[in-house]
Structure formats: structure tokens, C-alpha cells
Amino acid sequence: MDLSIPIGSLVLKNPVIAASGCFGYGVEYADSVNLASLGGVAVKGLFLAEREGHAPPRIVETPSGMLNAIGLQGIGVHRFVAEKLPELRRLGATVFVNICGSTIAEYCEIARILSDAEGVGAIELNISCPNIKEGGIEFGCSLTGTHDVVSAVRKVTTLPVIPKLTPNVTSVAPFARAAEDAGADAVSLINTFLAMAIDVETRRPKLTNVVGGLSGPGIRPIAVRMVWDCYRAVKIPIIGMGGIATPEDALEFIIAGASAVQVGTANFVDPFIWSKILDGLSSYMERHGVSRMTDLVGSLDIPQRTHA
């Protein structure tokens, strides 16, 4: 059985990737998870410099989901390359480095630094963090902004470039197309939905940042639909995510058109989820006589509508 998935010049050994912002820098999980067994590890979003992030409370639960407003606390790209990347390499992880910038120049500078480092598999461009103004969302919410940042980063690196798209737009597919036109190797979607929760007793927002990003099983059907929309709009691979917690959830995304998937919030509940999802994918392929994972991608079967 062949679970491998090509993403640009990269071949993932399987389609299951740990989602950025939900897996620290990966090394935190090295005792519990064989990082080399994953298709990839997308590390927490990095700016050029270190960042402290928002004051807590940073998360609040909602039915079937959670809101977060971490504010991209991070160690910056230089410390990441010096302190985390060698360990990730030693552990055999395929590393997706999620990068953020407040200017196109910052994205490019980080991409250059990562291109010179050993052990980076791909660059995921965070142009969709809903929680901070300078987190790239101004690029992610404008078609020309998306095009400009992707084509600028494209010019400075030969690593696969994968912009991560926001669902907080009227239609995501045009953004996937803009990314493809600008030379992206793939797109990943979706980031979280901008959302809000209020304590009615105190009439205060439950998050210090007032608003946050909604993730978890509750958003999954919307994410699946957005992946399907994008699958029909672009030729480049799609990395789908949004509330995946079981092998069946992952399969929904793959059948809708995702070449690979990322798992985020579910890892908080079950850090041992990875082998469960991978085993489930294998047994599904066996049960359905599918020998290559790539054959499942976009295999949605829509019955002809019959008129009574």
C-alpha cells in the first residue's frame, strides 16, 4: 500500500501532518510520538523576531470547538534554526515551517534564512492568522496581497511554498487561484474562523484579545466544503484541515480533494492520535481495494440528480 503524497518537490511518506500552532515546535512531543512516522510536522508560526503573544486567558471552549487568541508567541526564526531544527532533523521529521510577517520583506527574509538552513521540508506562509493585525491577514484577505507575498517568497526560495488560507473571506477558491498563479506549490486551508465568546454575568469577552479563532470538530463541514471549492479551482495540491479527529474525518477531506491533511485541535485531546488516524487510513484503503493514497484524492462521487 502506498500512502505517499507528492507536494511540490517534496514526497510525504503519508498525508497526515501535525498542524501549526497545535504541536509546539514538534520537539515537545518527541517522547510520545515518533515524529518520523508523520507525513509532516508544521511548527508554530515564526516571525523574524521573538514575540510574547497575548495576555491570558488565551483559549475558551465552545461546544465542539475552541477559540484561541495566542497571538503568535514564538521564539523567532533564528532561535528556531539554532535550537529546534537540529533536533527535528535528528528525529527524522519532515518539517513544515510556518512563517509570519508584517511586511513582504519580512516573509522573504525568513524564507531566505530557512532556505540556508538544513532540515526544512517546506515553508507554510501564514497569511491568515485572525488574532493579530500584523499576522499576515492583510495579505490573506486581499487577492493581490496573496499574489504579491507568494510570488515574492517564490523568488527567494526553492523550498516548496504553501500559503495557508483564511476562511474569513466570501469565497476561498479565488485566493487558492491567486496563490497558484503566483507560483505556490500547494495551498493549505483552512485557518480558524474569527469568532467571539462572552461571559454574560460580567458582560466581558472570555478572551483577553476579545476575538479569537474557532477550531475543532464544529468547523469541519465548512472546511470540507472549502477544500472541495478549491479542488475544483486549482491544479496544485491542497492540504486540508479543520476539525479532523478521526480517520473518517481525514478521508472526508481527501475525498473532497485534499492531497494531505493537518490535525490540530484533536491533538490537544489525544496526543497519541497520529497512529490511530494512520492505521484507520490504511485499513480503509485495504477495505476499499485502494492501493495508492493519491487515487483517493478528489474521488468524490456525486450521483446524477434524477428528476421525478
Next chain:
Amino acid sequence: MPIEVLADVAANTRLSPDYNVIELAAPAIARIAQPGQFVMVKAADGLDPLLRRPFSIFERLRDRDGAISGLSLLNKCIGRGTSQLYAAREGDKVSVLGPLGQPFVPVEPPAEAWMVAGGVGLAPFATLAEALAERRTPMTLFYGGRSAADLYYAALFERLGATLVLTTEDGTRGERGRVTAPLERALRSLAPQQSVTMYACGPTPMMRAVADIGGAANRKVFVSLEPVMGCGMGGCYSCVIPVRQGSGAHFVRSCLDGPVFEASNVVWERLPAGH
């Protein structure tokens, strides 16, 4: 390395309409747990609540032969997850992930250990008291609650050899008032050459007061903080605590660098009020 155990509820003792002690058959976790470590618990399947809840390991339970048989949690109902744990019945399954976090370091004699607990903040001290008893470190438990009925498990600490100093807000047991009042008096009457380390867990204002009292007397204070926590594994960055860095503060993850912190390192004025 944390382990996940789908543990049977061995017993659930309801102490009051909102407090209970739940015994979980998770010996593999209890065996390797150190004083003050915590576990992430999911009391029921389902998506509401979605996340696990952090709990200090209260007791390490033993069977008749003295072998470790599981662990207990001291729970207070404050929301959905804690209400599920309150309602759990013998034989129910509860998912337990742990042990996690930095433990208390028990001091050795001739130093003394003073534990300061407010309400459910007693939870991390049973394992610490066991470790102190093994070392024959003289120990005192300063334990405050609203009323006599809230001072659970004081006898457990007495059995382990702790001197008890109890306070209640309504004066129904021990001294009337706050637990920090007898603590301050005890510090004043302590010989300057007598080394003492304080360990505090409870409401944030109480821990901050203990930090101030200990700091003013140049005594070491450790606190066990209980921030909102998402994963317990270092993945989500939600449980951060502001610690001193130069003249400012730096957020560190409580699940990895805590929950035990040296009190003088915590930037108390930047801790959220809801802690």
C-alpha cells in the same frame, strides 16, 4: 514520558454539593508520579467539553499489600468537565494523561517545610507530604477554608506527621480569618537560623500574599499555579505564566515549566484575575 490510561472509576466520594474525591485505577501513572505533578483528564467521551482538564494528582492509592493501585483527584465543580467528574460513577471510564509538569522538590531536614493550602489548593500537597515524611522533614500544613466543613482531609496530613494550623472564614474550626495570618505569626517567631521552605496552592490572591510574606522574610516560596490549560503537553501555548526576565516579563508554558514555580519568579501583577 506521559502515559494515557483509560481508567476505571474505583470510587467517588462526594464531600459536599460541590467537592468530591474520585479514585481512578491508573497505577501506571501513579507509580511514576512525583509530588505536585498533574494529569490531564477527560471524564466522558463527546465534544462538549472538548478538551481535557488539568488536575493535581491528589493521593497515590495503594492496595492492601501496599502496591500502588491508582490515584485520586480532589475536584471542585466549576464547569462542565468538573461536573462530569463529580457525577461519575464507580465503573465509569475516565481518560487520564500524565504524569505531567515540574514536580515540587521536597526539602531535606534540618530545613522545615510549610505547606499553605486554600480550599481545593490542598490537592498537590498529599504527594508532597508523603515525600517529606519519607525524608523526615518537619512539616506544617496551614490550611484555610470558608468553614469547618470545607477543611477536607486534614487528618490525612496529621497521619503523615504534619502539624496542622487551620483557619476558617467563619471561625467554625481553627482560627477565624485568613490562613496567611497564622503563617505570618509563625514566621515572626521562627529562629532566623532555622531554614524553612514554603509551598503554596490556592486562590491567586492567597498565593501572592504568601509570596509577599515569604519574600519579605527572605524565605523561599514555591507555588503551584492553575491556569487555564489546553493540552498539558506544550502544544497550544494557552497556559502561559508571566515570569521575570530582566526588568520585564516573559510568558512560559505552565504545563512544561510549571505548574510549580518559585514565587519570586512570577510577575504576579500580570497574572489574570481569574487564576
